[in-house]
Amino acid sequence: MSKRVTDELGNMEMDVISVSSSRRSSENSTYVHKVGKPPKKTLLKEIGCIVKETFFSDDPLRNFKDQPRSRKFVLGLQAVFPILEWGRHYSLSKFKGDFIAGLTIASLCIPQDIGYAKLAYLPPQYGLYSSFIPPLIYAFMGSSRDIAIGPVAVVSLLLGTLLHNEIDPSKNPVDYRRLAFTATFFAGVTQATIGFFRLGFLIDFLSHAAIVGFMAGAAVTVSLQQLKGLLGIKIFTKKTDIVSVMRSVFYAAHHGWNWQTILIGLSFLAFILVAKYIGKKKKKLFWVPAIAPMISIVLSTFFMYITRADKHGVQIVKHIRSGINPPSVDEIFFSGEYLAKGLRIGVLAGMMALTEAVAIGRTFASMKDYQLDGNKEMVALGTMNIVGSMTSCYVATGGFSRSAVNYMAGCHTTVSNIVMSGVVLLTLELITPLFKYTPNAILASIVISAVISLIDIEAMTLIWKIDKFDFVACMGAFFGVVFSSVEIGLLIAVLISFVKILFQVTRPRTSVLGKLPRTTVYRNIRIYPDAAKVPGILIVRVDSAIYFSNSNYIKERILRRLMDEEEKLKENSQPRIQYLVVEMSPVTDIDTSGIHAMEELLRSLEKRDVKLVLANPAPVVVDKLHASKFHEMIGEDKIFLTVEDAVKTCAPKMDLEP
């Protein structure tokens, strides 16, 4: 104990009295911990670890451990159908919440579905079909409690654009529909495959910033498409970029927009937006915006029926086939030229749908703090779309707006999806004929009001504030979607995101450290102006793993810092640098190129008579230094656990002028 006291006092002295006297004091300090080496792993074990962390990082089988076989079977069944687990604790009070939530989202989704089907160039009933079967499947297999399933704007737009490139729906509606089911089938297969093989991390490669930009761009594009319905334009471009659309709009202006349509559309759009505003201001009135679309439909349809304004050029829905989903297994292309096209479109749409659903699922899971297994969720979504494709549905997923309403209406479980599904069933069987006189302009208003909240100015501002590079990705995606097409926007977003990662790995920061007064802590002297450099020792921190893409840069940057420092010291005729301490805390890994760079650094330093010292290399790095025998080249005694240890050991060995 007494030794400790002298030691601590010694350290302290060193700080206070200045380093020139540190030689004496630090002879006492023998508490230099050795740097640890990780336990040796066999190759198989190492590969096993990588595989586990990549695919099973969430340890999905943890519950299965040490259980009898019958219990394992039950657990397995519950894993595939979570309803078997939570269903046992289901209660009437929960059902009350779910019932109300289900009714609310049904009243929101029915008008939306009809509008979204139009975005995908499909007859309106297909939107309703997609809100009937998929939510039912999801209710049994999904593990998110808050997601509400159905067609969504962005996926409908993407699907519509991609399908439209292959087949013109106005000329060949049957093949178009068949290709849509084919794409839906493969979207489901893609989703289920990704989930089953636990490749869910793939969707993480679309960054938050890119999604924000992409969604905003898609919202603008969707809204622009609605101008057709809202202004009552008859001849409209099939392209989605803003230039083509605006040209269509102004071209149509010469031939006269339909003022009755505009009047009806704009007044109901205003109504719905006001309702939205109310819902936003008072959280308790969340149901106002939720039922506003339905009210608009009822009012406008009634109004149209009375005035027969359709005779004055106001376009109406005209016909929705009534009855539930017809089977469509036979309609999927399992061979022929459309197979490959359907596959490609399906993969894209499936990935996009996944990204949206998983983002929503995660948001609500973290709000209610329950675990969500992304991969299991993907299997559920995939199965739902595979079944959907066989029952005349197109790609469904979890939608932003309806899930938020579901959450706010107080849903407890996926039963709300079942309730919604039931309401849609009734609608299909009974009410569809009543939609006959619904003006298209109302549907356009509903879609615009639904997608407008995808334009998240607040998030964009935040991205701008936090990370300029992210903002570039965000804007790239936005303008890509608006000025070119959905696919191009997606591509731009992914590319910029990757470039960002590579950039960070290519040009990492290095900084010169100094000792914070009265501590044993060394920090960047630019950020902490009171951090003091140690005479004769230059401490440099490298802020990245050292890889082939940056190893040469890091080496040269360190040497340059040394040369700059030496120049400065020479000017002030101060003692020269004798030790270069590289603080390696942020260096989480090193590869063979990195080792070579370190060797070159060592060689250059030897030529200058400067000794290289490493502080706090990570265990993996230590391991690789050993494997390459670098620790022998540098000297085992030149690797320290902390910068403080390194400085304490090096400082007394130096021959500094007073």
Next chain:
Amino acid sequence: MSKRVTDELGNMEMDVISVSSSRRSSENSTYVHKVGKPPKKTLLKEIGCIVKETFFSDDPLRNFKDQPRSRKFVLGLQAVFPILEWGRHYSLSKFKGDFIAGLTIASLCIPQDIGYAKLAYLPPQYGLYSSFIPPLIYAFMGSSRDIAIGPVAVVSLLLGTLLHNEIDPSKNPVDYRRLAFTATFFAGVTQATIGFFRLGFLIDFLSHAAIVGFMAGAAVTVSLQQLKGLLGIKIFTKKTDIVSVMRSVFYAAHHGWNWQTILIGLSFLAFILVAKYIGKKKKKLFWVPAIAPMISIVLSTFFMYITRADKHGVQIVKHIRSGINPPSVDEIFFSGEYLAKGLRIGVLAGMMALTEAVAIGRTFASMKDYQLDGNKEMVALGTMNIVGSMTSCYVATGGFSRSAVNYMAGCHTTVSNIVMSGVVLLTLELITPLFKYTPNAILASIVISAVISLIDIEAMTLIWKIDKFDFVACMGAFFGVVFSSVEIGLLIAVLISFVKILFQVTRPRTSVLGKLPRTTVYRNIRIYPDAAKVPGILIVRVDSAIYFSNSNYIKERILRRLMDEEEKLKENSQPRIQYLVVEMSPVTDIDTSGIHAMEELLRSLEKRDVKLVLANPAPVVVDKLHASKFHEMIGEDKIFLTVEDAVKTCAPKMDLEP
């Protein structure tokens, strides 16, 4: 001062007496440094910094600062033509070294050049041309003192393969040659452009491991190609993959190999390899392997001339056009369909040539410890190839073997290149007719012996030991080249290298930390078994920047670590976790997705009544936490400079059962 002592004693006590009593002691510890924020930068300045670090990280204009205009002009001239700088200190003793080195590399390169030209499917004199003009240009513009310029095996092979895909040299030799010059021209333009716009970092994306594998694969492929000459096979495949070549070889076996050719070829191959071995064993005899090829040529040519074995089927060179390089400006395709092809081939060959030259330049620069400006070097190489393409040369670059000989022969400056160039000039003017009877088999032996040292088993073993993933990249490149083609090998190598970077950013390590006894240092408890956990506090370190690609994984991994820990504590009925300290030293950056993940983590922890504490976030991270107001959500007092500070502050606030 007395306060400090009590404080230090207080701290110490805390360690020794256990944490339950720490409440009292740590009330004294007020030396908690505030976490620094980087100074605010304007957007322009920030962009400026990024641009500077990306393109001008080596600060190439530092010498120009504060100089009068005339001096700046001289410096600029010296920057383009380094010979103007070192030429002023050139001396006779240096020339002696350069002269001997020049003669040595000339005797090595002349036989090689003829063999390499054959690899590129060009007549032998073009190899010599490429060792005459380019080294001269480089001597004036290059800044590496050790590189010896000329055609090299790998680039010749790559160029030959790519050109051959477009034009069959046996059917249309003129267009083939013209395309070769076109490709060389664009290779030079590519190199000069990359250098001029300081994009040199691009070649860093080919990792060391990939280069090792690629070079070994290329060496095998080149050697296989030599079987044609060595075995005297007349009909030989034009493909380069091992399967096609071996099929050719065995097919030819039925029709009889030429035993005279084999005898001559193998015996001289043995001779050269023995010479190589001697040179390797005794560094002083470096000249033995250097002149062995020339001796082989002289002996075998003389032998052939006497025996006229060419009448027995031994193939000979037959004719080399004598005289220096004819101009070839008119032969470059500046329009037509071959322009684009030449461009593509040129870019590939130029990049490959750059990679080899820069790798060599760097190696020798670090061995002699002088600075090498990679970008300037690229401009020199590019100019040299542009001029070369106009004087009947094909792509030249710095070669491994001849540069090593140059270095060992004691070269001092690029004057050795001038000497070599002079010897090649004399050869072209006077000696070429004498090569008429040189057997092709000897050229094959020389090429094989030259490329065989590109197969670096030692480096591969080291790569295997250091980094298994690097080894995969290495083998991918190797087998890609051997079993498919040079381009495929290159592509595989680049892809695997990128995947590695992405993988590391997608699945970073996290580890639980404990306090090392008698220090204030916290380290991974798996590596340091004596590191002790602090009751009630879980300390987790995140080993990577937090980006969109890993933010969700990191969040879930931290939560899982917490849950695991809580489970363990519950089993042993120990006090529950009340603080989660995230050690962020290795977290060098965070993006908006990362901030969102942190917010979700905070929300989940709040639900569990665990407080989130951050230790040592990097300045950039602090900046972004502030920008996103996360520091307000978490509480400004929850961000500490070190883990020790965090623990010291949190521990006393806890209510632990005794």
